[in-house]
Amino acid sequence: MSKVRTRFAPSPTGRMHVGNLRSALYEFLIAKHAGGEFMLRIEDTDQERYVEGAVEIIYRTMEKTGLVHDEGPDKDGGFGPYVQSERMATGIYMKYAKELVEKGEAYYCFCDKERLSTLKSEVVEGKEITVYDKHCASLSKEEVEANLAAGKPFVIRQNIPNEGTTTFHDELYGDITVENAELDDMILIKSDGYPTYNFANVVDDHTMNITHVVRGNEYLSSSPKYQRLYDAFGWESPTYIHLPLITDENHKKLSKRSGHSSFEDLIEQGFITEAIVNYIALLGWSPEDNREIFTLDELIRDFDYTRISKSPAVFDYVKLKWMNGEYIKAMDFDAFYEMAEPYIKEVITKDLDLKKIAAMVKTRIEVFPDIKEHIDFFETLPEYDTAMYTHKKMKTNEETSLEVLKEMLPILEAQDDYSNDALYATLCKFVEEKGVKNGYVMWPIRTAVSGKQMTPGGATELMELLGKEESIARIKKGIELLSK
Ligand code: GLU
Numbered sequence: 285m286s287k288v289r290t291r292f293a294p295s296p297t298g299r300m301h302v303g304n305l306r307s308a309l310y311e312f313l314i315a316k317h318a319g320g321e322f323m324l325r326i327e328d329t330d331q332e333r334y335v336e337g338a339v340e341i342i343y344r345t346m347e348k349t350g351l352v353h354d355e356g357p358d359k360d361g362g363f364g365p366y367v368q369s370e371r372m373a374t375g376i377y378m379k380y381a382k383e384l385v386e387k388g389e390a391y392y393c394f395c396d397k398e399r400l401s402t403l404k405s406e407v408v409e410g411k412e413i414t415v416y417d418k419h420c421a422s423l424s425k426e427e428v429e430a431n432l433a434a435g436k437p438f439v440i441r442q443n444i445p446n447e448g449t450t451t452f453h454d455e456l457y458g459d460i461t462v463e464n465a466e467l468d469d470m471i472l473i474k475s476d477g478y479p480t481y482n483f484a485n486v487v488d489d490h491t492m493n494i495t496h497v498v499r500g501n502e503y504l505s506s507s508p509k510y511q512r513l514y515d516a517f518g519w520e521s522p523t524y525i526h527l528p529l530i531t532d533e534n535h536k537k538l539s540k541r542s543g544h545s546s547f548e549d550l551i552e553q554g555f556i557t558e559a560i561v562n563y564i565a566l567l568g569w570s571p572e573d574n575r576e577i578f579t580l581d582e583l584i585r586d587f588d589y590t591r592i593s594k595s596p597a598v599f600d601y602v603k604l605k606w607m608n609g610e611y612i613k614a615m616d617f618d619a620f621y622e623m624a625e626p627y628i629k630e631v632i633t634k635d636l637d638l639k640k641i642a643a644m645v646k647t648r649i650e651v652f653p654d655i656k657e658h659i660d661f662f663e664t665l666p667e668y669d670t671a672m673y674t675h676k677k678m679k680t681n682e683e684t685s686l687e688v689l690k691e692m693l694p695i696l697e698a699q700d701d702y703s704n705d706a707l708y709a710t711l712c713k714f715v716e717e718k719g720v721k722n723g724y725v726m727w728p729i730r731t732a733v734s735g736k737q738m739t740p741g742g743a744t745e746l747m748e749l750l751g752k753e754e755s756i757a758r759i760k761k762g763i764e765l766l767s768k
Pocket of ligand 1 (some may be wrong): 292295
């Protein structure tokens with residue numbers, strides 16, 4: 285068996301779509317699981333779709349996610365160049381296209397736009413393509429040569445017979461056989477001299493010794509045509525693994541409109557890289573034991589591509605958030621604080637102990653922006669409804685709360701030690717003297733100092749952070765509101 289070699293072959297067309305990142309991850313895992321090599325190839329032959337800065341996004345994402353390539357434009361492994369436009373400059377695609385022409389498996393086509401516009405077209409995967417009528421397939425060698433000598437623009441098309449069938453194998457879908465009549469004579473070399481993806485992927489995967497190709501199943505319908513190219517050259521085709529479609533919650537293809545279709549979107553929304561990678565690993569794949577939390581190393585150890593599912597993978601944003609929350613809980617505090625601090629500082633300008641505040645929310649959030657709604661009351665007391673003082677289980681209502689706040693006020697004014705422990709002791713003493721349940725006192729105090737139904741800490745923890753002056757002011761405000 286030859287060494288496993290996989291490749292991630294993105295086109296630099298913008299942000300890193302979740303589907304692309306999944307292909308990269310699976311390619312990486314297949315290679316690393318088998319002790320093989322993972323390669324990066326930049327597919328930039330579609331000049332119209334090229335986006336400035338997109339190559340940098342590819343490098344940055346791969347580095348951030350830990351999908352380290354063994355070979356690529358920046359790491360020569362002897363199979364370069366690794367950028368298709370640079371490969372084209374070596375003449376490799378034209379050389380192989382001409383070989384196919386010699387074999388009768390491809391032909392020069394000189395049809396101009398005008399003629400092509402009169403041909404039938406067909407919608408394939410949302411794109412309108414012209415079904416070419418083989419007009420130029422019957423040109424004689426002399427006619428072709430004369431046209432070339434006259435400098436007529438041309439493309440080179442694959443020559444697919446109208447009879448017979450073509451079969452190819454996918455690891456997940458098994459053998460797929462299609463009627464040749466259904467396959468169009470696709471363009472291999474475009475009029476600008478660039479190869480199409482359809483041609484370049486075959487030439488490159490073969491000449492770069494790629495053993496496993498993982499890609500979205502939008503390529504499944506073209507794969508018989510690729511298979512014909514492999515067969516025409518007499519090359520062994522790689523192992524194909526076509527991945528299920530990723531959909532949104534409405535079972536529509538995950539698109540930009542969802543607002544979370546790219547890695548960069550997710551980072552901007554406060555997700556942790558490791559959680560994103562973990563979640564994406566499960567978009568179509570599951571381990572035998574249905575475990576869900578994996579480090580990258582554990583994925584390398586456990587990834588088995590035969591367990592990839594064919595059914596569409598729903599991108600479940602709620603689940604990703606849950607997973608992110610699990611990662612946040614497991615993070616060490618310093619790393620957490622570094623990421624949390626900017627969000628905390630967005631809402632808190634007062635001189636408060638931000639680390640203590642961060643520690644309070646660490647187990648309560650799923651994504652970093654959640655922090656804000658948990659802590660905004662530290663900055664300013666929100667306007668609140670006094671109905672919040674009523675709590676059935678604590679046996680409190682507005683009347684009992686007013687009484688407790690009024691009785692506690694002088695005690696809290698007399699106290700100078702505002703540490704959580706000292707405050708807690710004071711409150712407990714009061715509870716005991718009064719002969720009531722803890723919540724009877726804690727609930728109104730916590731409500732008064734926070735103005736919120738839910739807080740990241742108990743009454744005395746909040747007071748410690750707020751300090752004496754602010755705590756007293758808020759309790760007075762509570763008394764004022766309840767006295768109305
Ligand atoms: N350049 C293609 C894309 O970005 C790669 C498909 C493949 O992996 O073969 O969709």
